[in-house]
Amino acid sequence: MSYVFGPVPSRRLGLSLGVDLIPPKTCTFDCLYCEVGRTTSKTIEPGPFVPFREVVYEIEKKLMKTEPDAVTLAGSGEPTLYSRINEVIDSIKEITEIKVALLTNGSLFWKEEIRRRVLKADIIMPTLSSAFEDTFRMIHRPHPGLELNIVVDGLKRLRKDYKGLLFLEIVLLAGINDTEKEVEGLKTVINRINPEKIQLNTVLRPPADKRAISLDRKRLEDIKVFLGEKAEIIAGVPVAAKKGKADTLIRDLLDMVKRRPLRSIDIVNAMGLSSDDVEDLVKGLLIKGYISRQEHSGEIYYLSNGKDI
Ligand code: SF4
Known part of the structure; x- marks a missing residue:
């Protein structure tokens, strides 16, 4: 755990x-x-x-x-x-x-x-x-x-x-x-x-x-x-962030969405990746059923499906 x-x-x-x-x-x-x-x-x-x-x-x-x-x-x-x-x-x-x-x-x-x-x-x-x-x-x-x-x-x-x-x-x-x-x-x-x-x-x-x-x-x-x-x-203020280790990205992303739903931009900021990289990462996890999408107030959030890698 x-x-x-x-x-x-x-x-x-x-x-x-x-x-x-x-x-x-x-x-x-x-x-x-x-x-x-x-x-x-x-x-x-x-x-x-x-x-x-x-x-x-x-x-x-x-x-x-x-x-x-x-x-x-x-x-x-x-x-x-x-x-x-x-x-x-x-x-x-x-x-x-x-x-x-x-x-x-x-x-x-x-x-x-x-x-x-x-x-x-x-x-x-x-x-x-x-x-x-x-x-x-x-x-x-x-x-x-x-x-x-x-x-x-x-x-x-x-x-x-x-x-x-x-x-x-x-x-x-x-x-x-x-x-x-x-x-x-x-x-x-x-x-x-x-x-x-x-x-x-x-x-x-x-x-x-x-x-x-x-x-x-x-x-x-x-x-x-x-x-x-x-x-x-403090609602909706974007925060700059730093880059994480490539080999832990997927695990970190799953850890984060397990605790709270996140938008692409949150993931971009958290991991210091480009939007394209985050899109690829998220797409892969969606296809494999690790996460799902939910719309709220016109924004797309990613949520954990409770599965671990
Ligand atoms: S964890 Fe949820 S229920 Fe408990 S105080 Fe925070 S927002 Fe409220």
Whole structure:
């Protein structure tokens, strides 16, 4: 089993080496917009979901061959559920000076032990998509033990304890959390949390639920202006990337599309190949049945069929 994927182009971090700390699909939430699919194990109890030594060994091996901008702790679910995440952060820091980022839904920072485990990360990127309980429940379908006020309180406590960079992501969905009332509510709560950046996102890849509809660029721009100078739009920003080893290209490509659907341009950026090379690679994998195509918002995405080479 592979726990490390990429490097892949990240709209927020440049070239990011992903570390998958949670099996599909274990999460505290079951978001409408989730790209991994529906949550099959909804929990708020941390556990040793992946073998620590194997994970660290894979990270070390990969960093000998590649030089990403960040090592990103993520997962096919919520990574703060991994009970040894602090040891993974410590181990990465022993191996490299590359920044450690944590991609999280931000739902568990009200737990003191979870906050303590992540304090050495360089960048923490939690999500907060509404200031209203009903909307929070509609978007995230959280574990019954979670309420919005508990989650927000956790984010405020994290801000107090954590000395690194906090980039707060807002996933905006048309007709759900893009109204004036929603955006004003978010502004008030975000000001209290006081992150370094507010990163506006919307649905770009085929989501778990068809109700998750993208915002158009104009509305994203209006919300960005309203939220002030810390706000930026991260939806659809292309990122330059570097070239991978030829003999691992197919395996890397399959690894990437297993974790999230990708467009040709994402693959071009991730692997530093020409569009023609990517087209050939993808065509071969389609014919052999390793991947399939899906259209979303006028773009073609490639998805894994779950087969390994
Ligand atoms: S988007 Fe993230 S937080 Fe939401 S269900 Fe998927 S993995 Fe969990």
